[in-house]
Amino acid sequence: MYDGGKIVAGIIIGLxxxxxxxxxxxxxxxPRPEVKLPEKTKECxxxxxxxxxxxxxxxxxxxxxxxxxxxxxxxxxxGKKYDMSLQNTCISADCHAKKSEFCDRCHNYxxxxxxxxxxxxxxxxxxxxxxxx
Amino acid sequence: xxxxxxxxxxxxxxxxxxxxxAPASNALxxxxxxxxxxxxxxxxxxxxxxxHLLHRPVGYxxxxxxxxxxxxxxxxxxxxxxxxxEACMEVCHRVHNVPKIDNARHEIKWIWHAEYKHVFPGQxxxxxxxxxxxxxxxxxxxxxxxxxxxxxxxTKATFKRKQDGIVLMDMHRCIGCRFCMAACPFGARxxxxxxxxPRESAGTLPRFRKGKEPPNPEFPTRVKGxxxxxxxxxxxxxxxxxxxxxxxxxxxxxxxxxxxxxxFGDLEDPDSKVRExxxxxxxxxxxxxxxxxPNVYYMV
Numbered sequence: 001m002y003d004g005g006k007i008v009a010g011i012i013i014g015l016x017x018x019x020x021x022x023x024x025x026x027x028x029x030x031p032r033p034e035v036k037l038p039e040k041t042k043e044c045x046x047x048x049x050x051x052x053x054x055x056x057x058x059x060x061x062x063x064x065x066x067x068x069x070x071x072x073x074x075x076x077x078x079g080k081k082y083d084m085s086l087q088n089t090c091i092s093a094d095c096h097a098k099k100s101e102f103c104d105r106c107h108n109y110x111x112x113x114x115x116x117x118x119x120x121x122x123x124x125x126x127x128x129x130x131x132x133x
Numbered sequence: 134x135x136x137x138x139x140x141x142x143x144x145x146x147x148x149x150x151x152x153x154x155a156p157a158s159n160a161l162x163x164x165x166x167x168x169x170x171x172x173x174x175x176x177x178x179x180x181x182x183x184x185h186l187l188h189r190p191v192g193y194x195x196x197x198x199x200x201x202x203x204x205x206x207x208x209x210x211x212x213x214x215x216x217x218x219e220a221c222m223e224v225c226h227r228v229h230n231v232p233k234i235d236n237a238r239h240e241i242k243w244i245w246h247a248e249y250k251h252v253f254p255g256q257x258x259x260x261x262x263x264x265x266x267x268x269x270x271x272x273x274x275x276x277x278x279x280x281x282x283x284x285x286x287x288t289k290a291t292f293k294r295k296q297d298g299i300v301l302m303d304m305h306r307c308i309g310c311r312f313c314m315a316a317c318p319f320g321a322r323x324x325x326x327x328x329x330x331p332r333e334s335a336g337t338l339p340r341f342r343k344g345k346e347p348p349n350p351e352f353p354t355r356v357k358g359x360x361x362x363x364x365x366x367x368x369x370x371x372x373x374x375x376x377x378x379x380x381x382x383x384x385x386x387x388x389x390x391x392x393x394x395x396x397f398g399d400l401e402d403p404d405s406k407v408r409e410x411x412x413x414x415x416x417x418x419x420x421x422x423x424x425x426x427p428n429v430y431y432m433v
Binding site: 063067068070072087088115118119120121123124 | 198292294296297301303304305339347348350351352353354355356367371
């Protein structure tokens with residue numbers, strides 16, 4: 001092999017560069033996001049595990065059902081009926097009242113930017129600075 | 134083993150017969166399987182239906198909802214004055230988060246009032262009495278039985294709801310092509326040319342462009358690039374309330390001792406108030422010659 005030393009050195013340097021993000025940030029991953037669960041309400045419309053993995057499909061189902069079919073009431077796993085509404089049920093004062101402490105925590109962590117909030121309105125949150133005064 | 138001449142002719146003949154049979158069966162009124170499936174799926178794609186079957190069942194509408202087979206509005210022009218018309222516009226635009234925009238080219242309106250010559254352009258003549266010429270005719274989406282906007286929408290973002298005939302917008306699907314605006318003969322649709330609900334910064338609530346009023350938290354806002362229009366207060370009907378403009382008119386009528394300017398009801402119910410009015414009064418509809426069959430009637 002001609003210039004073997006240079007090639008091997010080049011490969012090694014290349015590997016170091018390629019794997020740099022892995023070993024440089026090893027062990028320094030930001031902590032898992034912790035969402036703040038609502039205080040007043042203990043149960044969501046489906047069991048927690050289901051909501052964790054499937055809430056997007058559920059919300060999509062709600063959207064189609066309300067907008068296109070006109071069925072607005074959802075039979076939850078606990079037998080209760082809920083108004084299928086992002087603004088009036090999910091993010092209402094009794095449930096996930098603060099978007100920044102619930103939706104945003106995981107979505108920011110994973111870099112997911114759903115366009116729900118381009119149109120739908122979350123409840124107003126007082127800025128932190130104002131509360132201290 | 135190839136296809137010989139005799140076999141080829143047989144296959145060709147059968148194919149021609151088969152191709153001819155499909156339109157023939159349609160002409161006989163036979164069910165088109167694709168349309169039948171579409172109707173059974175209620176506007177969903179087969180994939181969406183499968184996905185929904187895997188989920189828990191969706192409950193039915195709450196009992197308190199107002200239900201009808203064909204909602205119509207009767208506008209009693211005698212009961213209208215400018216003040217009532219403005220009140221209707223105000224309440225509609227407030228509950229539905231319709232922004233106030235001064236620039237007429239960017240304006241968004243769900244309900245507004247216009248003069249006779251603009252509302253009934255085919256029926257104007259120069260000797261119409263002053264009181265009709267300048268009366269404020271309330272106009273809105275006519276929720277046509279045969280809506281042109283629905284036919285042209287390439288994404289099915291606008292559609293006629295099967296159970297009660299309301300023509301609705303699905304903002305999630307609207308791509309802003311404005312075919313519907315070109316198709317609508319009544320100018321009932323508005324396009325969001327500018328961001329209707331600007332947020333000052335991320336994390337703050339959207340505000341009206343003018344006056345910085347907070348939005349109605351129970352109703353969504355819109356984004357730039359979608360078309361919007363009157364929805365006959367579908368969200369209020371689901372809660373058992375009559376449309377907001379009709380409610381305002383009823384209150385105003387009580388206060389002023391006039392007849393209510395707007396009456397809302399089910400055309401398919403022979404005992405409804407609207408049917409009674411249509412029986413006992415002469416009524417007009419806007420541009421009936423176009424065949425869209427509007428569901429807003431005018432009692433002049």
